[in-house]
Each structure stands twice: as C-alpha cells, then as structure tokens.
Amino acid sequence: MKKYNVQIILAIALAILAYMAQEEIIGKYALSVLMFMGINVILSTSLNLVNGYMGEFSCGHAGFMAVGAYVSSVLGVMLFAKDKVFGPALLDPSLSIWIFPLIVIVGGVAAALAGLLVAIPSFKTRGDYLAIITIAANYIVISLVENIDTIGGARGFMGMKSVVKAMGKTVDMPWMPIWVFIFTILSVWIIRRFISSTFGKGVPAINQDEIAAEIMSVNTNKMKMVAFMLSSGLAGVAGALFAYILGYVNPGSFTILKSTEVLVMVYLGGMGSLSGSVLSAILFTLLLEALRPLQIIKWVVVPFLLILLMQFRPEGIMGNRELPDFFPRLKRFYAFKD
Amino acid sequence: MSLLEIKSMTHRFGGLKAVSELNISIEPGRVEGLIGPNGAGKTTVFNLVSGFYTPTEGNIIVDGRDTAGLKPHQVTAMGVARTFQNIRLWKDMTVLDNIRISQHHRLGYSFFDAVMRTKRYMKRESEITAEAYKLLEELSLVDFANEYPKNLPYGTQRKVEIARALSVKPKLLLLDEPAAGLNSSDVVTLINLVKWISENFPVTIWMIEHHMDVVMELCSHIVCIDFGETIAEGTPEEIRNNPAVISAYLGDDNI
Numbered sequence: 001m002k003k004y005n006v007q008i009i010l011a012i013a014l015a016i017l018a019y020m021a022q023e024e025i026i027g028k029y030a031l032s033v034l035m036f037m038g039i040n041v042i043l044s045t046s047l048n049l050v051n052g053y054m055g056e057f058s059c060g061h062a063g064f065m066a067v068g069a070y071v072s073s074v075l076g077v078m079l080f081a082k083d084k085v086f087g088p089a090l091l092d093p094s095l096s097i098w099i100f101p102l103i104v105i106v107g108g109v110a111a112a113l114a115g116l117l118v119a120i121p122s123f124k125t126r127g128d129y130l131a132i133i134t135i136a137a138n139y140i141v142i143s144l145v146e147n148i149d150t151i152g153g154a155r156g157f158m159g160m161k162s163v164v165k166a167m168g169k170t171v172d173m174p175w176m177p178i179w180v181f182i183f184t185i186l187s188v189w190i191i192r193r194f195i196s197s198t199f200g201k202g203v204p205a206i207n208q209d210e211i212a213a214e215i216m217s218v219n220t221n222k223m224k225m226v227a228f229m230l231s232s233g234l235a236g237v238a239g240a241l242f243a244y245i246l247g248y249v250n251p252g253s254f255t256i257l258k259s260t261e262v263l264v265m266v267y268l269g270g271m272g273s274l275s276g277s278v279l280s281a282i283l284f285t286l287l288l289e290a291l292r293p294l295q296i297i298k299w300v301v302v303p304f305l306l307i308l309l310m311q312f313r314p315e316g317i318m319g320n321r322e323l324p325d326f327f328p329r330l331k332r333f334y335a336f337k338d
Numbered sequence: 339m340s341l342l343e344i345k346s347m348t349h350r351f352g353g354l355k356a357v358s359e360l361n362i363s364i365e366p367g368r369v370e371g372l373i374g375p376n377g378a379g380k381t382t383v384f385n386l387v388s389g390f391y392t393p394t395e396g397n398i399i400v401d402g403r404d405t406a407g408l409k410p411h412q413v414t415a416m417g418v419a420r421t422f423q424n425i426r427l428w429k430d431m432t433v434l435d436n437i438r439i440s441q442h443h444r445l446g447y448s449f450f451d452a453v454m455r456t457k458r459y460m461k462r463e464s465e466i467t468a469e470a471y472k473l474l475e476e477l478s479l480v481d482f483a484n485e486y487p488k489n490l491p492y493g494t495q496r497k498v499e500i501a502r503a504l505s506v507k508p509k510l511l512l513l514d515e516p517a518a519g520l521n522s523s524d525v526v527t528l529i530n531l532v533k534w535i536s537e538n539f540p541v542t543i544w545m546i547e548h549h550m551d552v553v554m555e556l557c558s559h560i561v562c563i564d565f566g567e568t569i570a571e572g573t574p575e576e577i578r579n580n581p582a583v584i585s586a587y588l589g590d591d592n593i
C-alpha cells in the first residue's frame with residue numbers, strides 16, 4: 001500500500017487542479033501563481049543539486065533557463081504557429097497536444113548541453129573561480145540571445161500563446177497547469193532518485209572530499225558532468241514551461257537577477273535538502289507575490305532577507321535534513337531516503 | 339612477476355626533487371614496509387602509485403600494466419586501494435555509504451537505471467549493500483554501519499578507512515601511517531587487524547609507518563628511503579642494524 005500512496009495522492013491532486021482550473025474555480029491570477037510555484041520548485045531543486053549536494057557555487061542558473069525557454073519557444077512556434085520569420089506552421093496545430101511535452105524536453109536537452117559550458121571547466125576549476133565562470137555562462141547566453149535578430153533580439157520572442165491555444169482547441173483542458181504539475185513532479189522525482197542511488201551519492205562525496213572520491217573509485221569528472229547537465233537541463237525545462245505560460249520571452253527575464261532569486265530559494269530551504277528546496281520555492285513564490293505592490297523595492301527586501309538568513313540561520317530552513325527528520329510519521333507514507 | 343614495479347621513478351615539485359630515481363618492486367602476497375624520516379617522500383610515492391600525481395620520469399607497473407595516463411579512479415579499478423595519512427572519510431555520510439560509494443568502478447548500472455529503478459539497478463544495489471554489510475561484519479564494524487564517521491572515535495575511523503579500502507577488493511592495499519595518532523591499545527588492535535587481513539584476503543599490503551615496532555612486527559620486507567632515494571632494503575632484522583638507516587633516523591627526532 002505504502003508503495004502507491006504518494007502516486008495516488010499526486011494523481012488526485014492533479015485531477016483536482018485540472019478540474020478547478022477548467023471550471024475556473026481557481027482564478028487566472030491564482031492559477032498563474034501556482035504555476036510559477038511549480039517552476040520555482042524545479043529551479044530551486046535543480047540548483048540545489050549543484051550548490052547544495054555538490055558544494056559548488058553556481059550563480060548562472062537563469063542562463064540555462066533561457067536556453068530551454070528560447071529553444072522550446074522557437075521550436076514550438078516553428079512547428080505549430082504562423083510566424084513572420086519562421087513562416088507557416090510546419091505541422092498540423094492539432095498535433096501540438098502530443099508534441100508539446102517533447103518540445104519541453106528538447107528545451108531541457110539543449111540547456112543540458114549548454115551546461116557543458118560550466119561542466120567542463122569544473123574538471124579543473126573549483127570554488128570562487130568556477131562561480132565566476134557560471135556568471136560568465138549566464139552572460140554568454142543572454143548576449144547571444146540579444147544579438148540573434150531572428151529570435152527577436154533584445155525585444156523578445158512571442159507566438160507561444162497560439163501553440164497553447166492550439167492544444168486547448170484540440171482537447172479542451174487547462175494544458176499549461178497540467179504540464180507544469182507533471183514536469184514539476186517529474187523533476188523532483190528524478191533528482192530524488194538520482195541522489196539517493198549509490199551512483200548519485202558520488203556527488204556529495206565530491207563535496208565532502210573530492211580527492212578521496214577520485215581515489216576511492218569515483219569518476220569525479222563524469223559525476224560533475226552528470227550533476228551539471230542534470231541541473232542545467234532541468235533549469236531548461238523550467239524555462240520552457242515559463243515561456244509557454246507567459247507566451248512571451250525576452251532576455252531580460254533571465255539575467256543574474258533571476259539567478260539570484262533561485263539562489264535565495266536554495267539557501268532559504270537548506271543546502272542539500274530536497275524537501276527544503278521544494279518548501280522554500282513555494283514560500284518564496286508567495287512572498288514575491290505579497291511583495292509585488294512594493295514593485296522595485298522588493299529587490300531591496302529580498303536581498304535583505306538573504307542577509308538576515310545568512311546571519312541567523314545560515315543552514316536554511318531545513319539544514320541538510322529532509323521533512324521526515326522533523327516529522328517521523330511522514331515515513332509511513334513515503335520512504336524519503338531510498 | 340611482481341605485483342607492483344616502480345622503475346627509476348622521479349618526481350619533482352617545482353625545484354624540489356621529492357622522489358629520485360626510485361626502483362621498488364612489491365611481491366604478491368606479502369606485507370611490505372616503506373619507512374624513512376619525515377619528508378623523505380613516502381606519501382609522495384603512494385600518491386604516485388595511486389595515480390594522484392604523474393611521475394616526472396619513470397614508470398609504474400601494476401600487475402604487468404603501465405599506469406601512465408590513468409586517472410586515480412582507473413588505477414583503483416585496476417586493484418590499487420589506499421588509506422590516507424590524515425583520514426579522508428566522507429564525514430557526513432554513513433559508514434555504510436562510505437563503503438558503497440567506493441564501489442563506483444563496478445556499479446554495473448547507468449544513470450537511467452538509477453532514475454527508472456530498473457531490475458538491474460535494484461539487483462546491483464542490493465548486492466552492493468549486502469557485500470558492504472558482510473565486510474563490516476567481518477571487521478566487527480557492523481554496529482557503526484549507520485553512524486557518521488565524524489561521530490566515531492579516531493581509532494574506529496582508521497579502521498573504517500581500512501574497511502573502505504578493502505571494499506574495493508584490491509590486489510594491492512596501500513596504508514599510509516595507519517598507526518599514526520593511535521594509543522597503544524589501538525596499535526595492538528591494528529597490528530592484529532593487518533595480520534588478519536593479510537591472512538584472510540587475497541591482498542598484498544604495502545605500508546608506510548613510523549612506529550618501528552609495528553613495521554618490525556608486520557613486514558617481511560622493508561624499503562627505507564631518504565630524500566626520495568632508497569638507502570636500504572631487506573628484512574626487518576637487516577634494516578634494524580643498517581648503519582645508513584640508523585644515521586638517517588638519528589638526524590631526526592622520531593626515534
């Protein structure tokens with residue numbers, strides 16, 4: 001029974017979410033907050049893989065998000081929408097319903113490949129120097145996008161709304177909330193399974209003693225590559241979903257500011273705590289919404305919160321522990337660690 | 339054939355020649371010793387053999403195969419495992435995980451197996467865990483399986499590190515000052531442990547040690563180096579009475 005508990009709960013949650021979205025019981029605004037929550041969960045858990053579990057300091061997560069967003073947007077528009085630059089739709093728009101998840105995954109794969117920009121230098125470089133490389137990677141992506149005119153340059157790129165509409169026209173369901181939910185669950189699930197396997201535990205082994213890891217049979221270069229590519233790939237998935245929710249992307253959404261936002265979530269939740277990252281992403285999304293009236297001032301408040309956090313609880317909400325370490329009863333529903 | 343052959347190996351750190359024209363061969367099935375005063379280059383020799391450094395000149399041949407160009411994890415996969423002068427366990431992972439992670443060279447499954455929890459993954463993980471428990475049982479460490487090394491007494495940490503190296507199923511086990519920092523009763527336990535390992539595992543042990551009684555008790559053959567060069571080799575008896583060894587150590591506070 002225990003084995004299926006969580007799957008059943010998630011399936012029911014998805015059904016309720018889809019129903020409420022369809023019947024407009026949840027308003028458009030609340031629904032978009034929920035979707036951004038999912039995206040933030042993907043972003044913070046995937047960055048935690050590198051910053052928490054592996055102990056590197058990556059601060060260019062938004063760059064990979066941009067790769068996923070742009071690749072999947074361009075691909076989707078090319079295939080299913082009429083566009084000034086890319087011409088008429090290549091495929092029948094009714095197919096979009098099947099192809100859409102693939103488009104998101106292609107965005108993720110492209111971002112994973114972009115992750116090599118950081119993964120390969122990480123073989124020889126650590127710490128502060130690698131952090132600088134991640135910032136550079138973020139800038140490289142943004143500058144590249146700004147300078148490619150076919151995808152709109154600094155003005156941005158749009159047309160994704162018509163792909164989403166095409167899905168809704170084919171089968172009338174709230175597709176975006178559904179896909180965001182599924183990809184969020186999938187991301188957390190992949191990371192959890194990876195880091196709880198003996199294979200994945202090579203990542204914290206590098207964090208705790210890289211020399212011992214390499215000498216005790218861990219192929220540290222390969223582990224770094226897997227960790228960075230998985231992390232950036234999932235950021236790409238988040239970026240793809242982000243683009244289709246908004247229906248519009250521009251390079252300004254993926255700057256260092258966005259990367260900082262994700263960093264705050266990771267440190268708020270706790271390094272090396274997956275449930276911490278999920279929790280903090282949810283809290284952080286709500287917090288940002290609450291601070292929305294402050295407009296630009298929120299960028300004074302958020303970093304200030306980070307300072308307070310580092311002063312008074314540098315290990316984050318959860319430290320490196322997981323939920324059931326605090327609430328042992330949860331273990332009856334779900335074996336968190338294996 | 340020797341299990342390990344070091345052929346005219348030299349290693350420089352910038353201007354410092356830490357190892358110089360060294361020739362050593364280790365015969366299978368024995369416990370051998372490497373001694374020498376502080377800074378003689380002993381740890382550097384181990385770092386070279388385990389692939390952590392690449393020798394400036396010369397060759398290292400393990401089981402007939404030159405290890406030039408291999409990364410440390412590949413040398414480990416060939417059957418060379420080691421412990422460190424300053425214990426290097428993964429302190430925030432359980433003893434069991436310390437052992438399991440050291441099986442990375444023979445996991446036998448891929449990233450996708452891990453994520454999909456395939457049959458192959460389940461089978462290999464349970465085998466690896468069972469083997470780890472078996473080894474911990476044999477070394478009477480099973481009570482600590484779920485402890486974190488940082489919470490264990492120093493002597494136990496040393497023992498766990500030896501267990502971790504053994505779990506790799508090495509042909510050659512390098513122990514870098516296993517008795518360092520141990521109290522006298524722990525030293526006796528260590529001597530018995532090393533004896534027991536050499537009798538019960540198909541492994542050749544090569545150890546660096548400053549405690550002369552440990553070396554004399556365990557090793558059938560000893561090489562003494564100073565300034566990276568061999569100054570004497572032979573049985574414990576021969577080494578004890580060798581004038582070159584005595585003068586190398588007399589300049590040192592260690593004896």
Ligand SMILES: Nc1ncnc2c1ncn2[C@@H]1O[C@H](COP(=O)(O)OP(=O)(O)OP(=O)(O)O)[C@@H](O)[C@H]1O
Pocket residue numbers: 351354356374375376377378379380381382383423
């Ligand atoms: N990474 C390094 N860079 C520069 N010099 C080094 C390095 N490692 C060792 N050395 C130097 O090489 C020489 C040999 O050092 P090594 O650690 O091999 O000595 P050792 O025989 O193990 O000594 P001990 O008994 O103190 O452990 C020393 O002079 C040391 O300072």
Ligand SMILES: [Mg+2]
Pocket residue numbers: 380381382423
């Ligand atoms: Mg040494």
